[in-house]
Amino acid sequence: MNFQLFLQNLANGISLGSLYALIAIGYTMVYGILRFINFAHGEIIMLATYFVYFGILIFSMPWWLAFIFSIILTSLLGMGIEKVAYKPLRDSPRISILISAIGVSFLIQNLSLVIFGGRPKAFCQPSIFTKMVTFGNVKITSITFITPIIAGILLYFVTYLVNNTKTGMAMRATAKDFDTAKLMGIDIDKIISLTFTLGSALAAVGGIMWGLRYPQIHPFIGTMPGLKCFIAAVVGGIGNIPGAVLGGFMLGIMEIMLVAFLPGLTGYRDAFAFVLLIIILLVRPTGILGEKIAEKV
Amino acid sequence: MWNKKNLYTGISLILFIIFIYWADNNLDPYKMRILILCGIYVILALSLNLVNGFTGLFSLGTAGFMAVGAYTCALLTMSPEMKEMAFFLEPLIWPLNQIQIPFLPALIISGLVSAVIGFLIAFPVLRLKGDYLAIATLGFSEILRVVIINAQSITNGALGLKGIPKYTTVYWSWGLALLTIYLMVNLINSSYGRALRAIREDETAAQVMGINLFYHKITAFTISAFLAGIGGALQGNLIRTVDPTMYVFQLTFQILLIVVLGGIGSITGSVIAAVIITVLMEALRVVESPMTIGPLHIPGISGMRMVVFSLLLMVVILFYQQGFMGQREFSWDWLSRKGRDNEQTIGS
Amino acid sequence: MNKLLEVEDISIKFGGLTAVQNFSLDLKPGEIVGLIGPNGAGKTTVFNIITGIYKPTSGKIFFKGEDITFLRPDQITKMGIARTFQNIRLFTNLPVIENVLVGQHLRLKSSWFNASFNTRSYRKEEKEMRERAFKLLEDVGLYEMRNEKAGSLPYGQQRRLEIARALATNPELVLLDEPAAGMSPQESQELMEFIREIRERFKVTIFMIEHHMRVVMGICERIKVIDHGVTIAHGTPNEIQNNDRVIEAYLGVDLNA
Numbered sequence: 036m037n038f039q040l041f042l043q044n045l046a047n048g049i050s051l052g053s054l055y056a057l058i059a060i061g062y063t064m065v066y067g068i069l070r071f072i073n074f075a076h077g078e079i080i081m082l083a084t085y086f087v088y089f090g091i092l093i094f095s096m097p098w099w100l101a102f103i104f105s106i107i108l109t110s111l112l113g114m115g116i117e118k119v120a121y122k123p124l125r126d127s128p129r130i131s132i133l134i135s136a137i138g139v140s141f142l143i144q145n146l147s148l149v150i151f152g153g154r155p156k157a158f159c160q161p162s163i164f165t166k167m168v169t170f171g172n173v174k175i176t177s178i179t180f181i182t183p184i185i186a187g188i189l190l191y192f193v194t195y196l197v198n199n200t201k202t203g204m205a206m207r208a209t210a211k212d213f214d215t216a217k218l219m220g221i222d223i224d225k226i227i228s229l230t231f232t233l234g235s236a237l238a239a240v241g242g243i244m245w246g247l248r249y250p251q252i253h254p255f256i257g258t259m260p261g262l263k264c265f266i267a268a269v270v271g272g273i274g275n276i277p278g279a280v281l282g283g284f285m286l287g288i289m290e291i292m293l294v295a296f297l298p299g300l301t302g303y304r305d306a307f308a309f310v311l312l313i314i315i316l317l318v319r320p321t322g323i324l325g326e327k328i329a330e331k332v
Numbered sequence: 333m334w335n336k337k338n339l340y341t342g343i344s345l346i347l348f349i350i351f352i353y354w355a356d357n358n359l360d361p362y363k364m365r366i367l368i369l370c371g372i373y374v375i376l377a378l379s380l381n382l383v384n385g386f387t388g389l390f391s392l393g394t395a396g397f398m399a400v401g402a403y404t405c406a407l408l409t410m411s412p413e414m415k416e417m418a419f420f421l422e423p424l425i426w427p428l429n430q431i432q433i434p435f436l437p438a439l440i441i442s443g444l445v446s447a448v449i450g451f452l453i454a455f456p457v458l459r460l461k462g463d464y465l466a467i468a469t470l471g472f473s474e475i476l477r478v479v480i481i482n483a484q485s486i487t488n489g490a491l492g493l494k495g496i497p498k499y500t501t502v503y504w505s506w507g508l509a510l511l512t513i514y515l516m517v518n519l520i521n522s523s524y525g526r527a528l529r530a531i532r533e534d535e536t537a538a539q540v541m542g543i544n545l546f547y548h549k550i551t552a553f554t555i556s557a558f559l560a561g562i563g564g565a566l567q568g569n570l571i572r573t574v575d576p577t578m579y580v581f582q583l584t585f586q587i588l589l590i591v592v593l594g595g596i597g598s599i600t601g602s603v604i605a606a607v608i609i610t611v612l613m614e615a616l617r618v619v620e621s622p623m624t625i626g627p628l629h630i631p632g633i634s635g636m637r638m639v640v641f642s643l644l645l646m647v648v649i650l651f652y653q654q655g656f657m658g659q660r661e662f663s664w665d666w667l668s669r670k671g672r673d674n675e676q677t678i679g680s
Numbered sequence: 681m682n683k684l685l686e687v688e689d690i691s692i693k694f695g696g697l698t699a700v701q702n703f704s705l706d707l708k709p710g711e712i713v714g715l716i717g718p719n720g721a722g723k724t725t726v727f728n729i730i731t732g733i734y735k736p737t738s739g740k741i742f743f744k745g746e747d748i749t750f751l752r753p754d755q756i757t758k759m760g761i762a763r764t765f766q767n768i769r770l771f772t773n774l775p776v777i778e779n780v781l782v783g784q785h786l787r788l789k790s791s792w793f794n795a796s797f798n799t800r801s802y803r804k805e806e807k808e809m810r811e812r813a814f815k816l817l818e819d820v821g822l823y824e825m826r827n828e829k830a831g832s833l834p835y836g837q838q839r840r841l842e843i844a845r846a847l848a849t850n851p852e853l854v855l856l857d858e859p860a861a862g863m864s865p866q867e868s869q870e871l872m873e874f875i876r877e878i879r880e881r882f883k884v885t886i887f888m889i890e891h892h893m894r895v896v897m898g899i900c901e902r903i904k905v906i907d908h909g910v911t912i913a914h915g916t917p918n919e920i921q922n923n924d925r926v927i928e929a930y931l932g933v934d935l936n937a
């Protein structure tokens with residue numbers, strides 16, 4: 036393994052990691068506020084790619100318009116899912132809402148299978164994302180460095196929103212203490228709805244970039260990235276946005292490096308995330324940047 | 333009163349056995365297969381309900397334990413020649429390639445292997461709660477699957493195993509289902525069952541009442557893994573092939589659906605729902621296979637069954653959270669209109 | 681041995697906050713001792729440390745001469761310390777009788793196997809457990825309610841049930857966290873009688889936190905007062921009533937109320 040190859044893999048890992056980070060934020064924001072795993076997040080990713088596909092195929096949109104169309108549609112969808120499947124269960128046991136999320140996930144997946152069919156479809160490949168670019172003697176496709184750039188911009192935007200705006204403050208208050216936030220006159224429903232919309236928009240961007248990276252789409256492409264990004268969020272410390280970013284990068288880089296340095300373990304690539312999850316949960320159940328909350332008796 | 337209830341139970345049991353005997357001699361193989369599957373799903377649903385319903389641990393690992401049970405039983409019951417044929421890429425390791433044992437010991441070993449793996453997995457994951465536990469058990473189930481895909485010389489990898497002897501008869505499946513129901517009813521009504529329910533209600537309070545949380549949780553988890561292993565083994569020796577794609581999360585989802593539909597924490601509910609869902613699963617197969625009605629040719633729509641099932645799950649959880657039974661159980665008192673008397677509950 | 685419980689110099693910190701500082705206490709068998717102090721003084725925290733829910737930052741606890749400082753809550757209960765909670769923590773969805781039966785589970789001898797096969801020996805043990813539970817429910821006056829859901833009982837009865845559930849573990853020491861909270865004067869009067877009765881009938885030692893001064897002064901033989909985690913007084917009810925530091929800590933609260 037020479038240095039050049041290492042850099043190549045590192046670039047690849049960072050690129051994949053930034054993608055994971057983008058999707059993980061959606062999980063972490065929802066978990067932060069509602070304390071449940073939005074199992075359907077992976078399916079949101081998958082639908083975003085199909086929206087692009089149909090935007091181009093049916094409405095003959097140029098690719099960039101199809102991307103915007105998909106992001107808007109996906110956001111609305113995320114908002115809708117919350118209204119229909121999660122909101123009525125807000126006062127039920129937490130397990131109910133998790134079961135509902137599992138239901139939504141399977142519903143979307145299989146409805147897509149019924150409507151779109153199981154045969155993989157080719158995702159659009161605009162040439163600016165597929166060009167080969169050379170940095171020194173490292174050769175990568177342009178999507179490899181465009182991904183982290185876009186992810187970085189969006190991460191900055193989200194962090195700014197959460198930390199420096201009134202809405203962001205309301206979000207943090209709601210995450211900290213639901214009931215108190217309600218008493219303080221924060222419109223909980225609006226904040227939750229917004230969280231889902233924003234999380235889904237990020238997932239849509241993540242999904243589109245996923246499609247550009249792995250340009251074959253089918254109804255089940257969302258499952259693995261969905262699970263892995265949840266794991267990234269937990270590893271970083273769920274409910275914590277910088278944590279999700281850190282977890283995303285860690286997972287992305289480690290996964291690529293695992294395959295590069297230990298090719299014998301390639302078959303175990305998808306299991307790696309779960310192994311990491313279990314180790315982290317045992318060593319530091321709150322995740323790397325998460326805070327410990329002791330239960331008061 | 334108590335004896336009268338026992339009498340009713342005995343009579344129902346005899347009637348049921350007669351029904352099984354009748355079915356065995358009169359129903360066509362397709363219907364028989366559904367009946368056998370019903371029994372298997374009863375076992376699987378009770379396995380999941382023991383941890384999810386009674387102990388309040390949200391586990392999603394059933395598919396993984398089923399896989400362990402199914403592979404173990406298949407490897408123990410297949411003839412050496414069949415194994416040699418199946419493992420053409422890489423030969424099966426010794427001594428598995430020589431062994432062939434009867435069904436009963438193979439079943440028991442399958443359950444035990446699954447229980448041992450469940451026990452080992454429980455050590456790390458039972459420190460977690462709620463959603464975390466759910467995702468960690470799901471993760472373990474996935475890891476098991478990935479291991480199965482990669483352990484070519486034990487599991488035959490992605491090719492799976494074919495030509496497993498068809499040992500699972502209706503007597504095996506319903507015999508074991510009835511035994512499981514019987515043991516589960518006893519267990520749940522016993523002091524151990526009460527301890528598990530106490531843990532579900534309030535862990536801290538249960539612990540302060542002197543209940544060793546970890547010991548009780550890990551025992552429930554291990555029993556559940558044992559049952560899932562048995563269920564998986566029965567299923568493998570019924571459909572005669574196993575491969576890693578069978579044991580994806582969707583399988584766990586189906587069993588979860590049964591538990592939720594029947595009522596999380598009700599044995600009666602799980603049994604009823606297991607039968608309904610299994611029948612529905614087969615009935616809806618029609619929708620997925622191509623049909624020709626007169627001049628009209630409708631291609632099969634794959635995924636339609638799962639659409640129905642996921643809708644069903646959501647409707648139940650959104651509008652009818654109790655499922656059929658909530659946490660209640662069947663009792664003969666329902667018939668005698670004596671009202672409910674909690675001193676003798678389940679099935680007595 | 682004439683000391684049932686010895687608490688030696690325990691302290692606990694939550695982040696920067698020292699919730700309990702150098703708390704010590706000896707309990708003799710059969711005593712009723714009270715623990716009082718203003719809100720947030722650290723009383724419940726002392727209970728949580730004794731019962732093993734929190735581990736102290738420093739200090740040691742001995743029960744019947746054995747070090748229990750780092751045992752798990754269930755091990756401590758098994759040794760003979762039972763408790764109730766300030767904000768009642770019954771198993772609300774389980775029937776009253778089951779709440780009491782759960783309390784006896786720790787003394788169960790039968791195995792999982794015997795229970796699952798409902799063997800003769802298990803049936804015998806179950807029968808004995810039920811008889812004991814019935815007896816206990818009669819003693820606390822809840823026999824008629826035995827099949828109701830615990831959560832559906834009126835507040836006062838829930839308090840009694842929680843005490844009954846604690847007694848079911850067959851303890852030698854019972855910790856009561858504000859048993860009279862939310863009760864009318866009439867009800868707290870009855871509760872005092874009830875607590876005295878329990879001590880006689882079950883031969884237990886009682887250590888209780890209580891805000892109702894009438895109850896504390898009425899039945900406790902000794903009282904400890906803490907404020908901001910620090911012990912500020914210790915003595916008979918009479919001594920406490922006239923202690924300047926206590927009056928200061930409770931400024932505005934009439935100790936004779």
Ligand SMILES: Nc1ncnc2c1ncn2[C@@H]1O[C@H](COP(=O)(O)OP(=O)(O)OP(=O)(O)O)[C@@H](O)[C@H]1O
Binds near residue numbers: 330697717719722723
């Ligand atoms: N798990 C915990 N984490 C952080 N702080 C805690 C924890 N448990 C208790 N505290 C703090 O310790 C202090 C003492 O609390 P404690 O509940 O013991 O008071 P108390 O004397 O029982 O008050 P009250 O009369 O209101 O019941 C409080 O400031 C409380 O906030």
Ligand SMILES: [Mg+2]
Binds near residue numbers: 723724
């Ligand atoms: Mg208190």
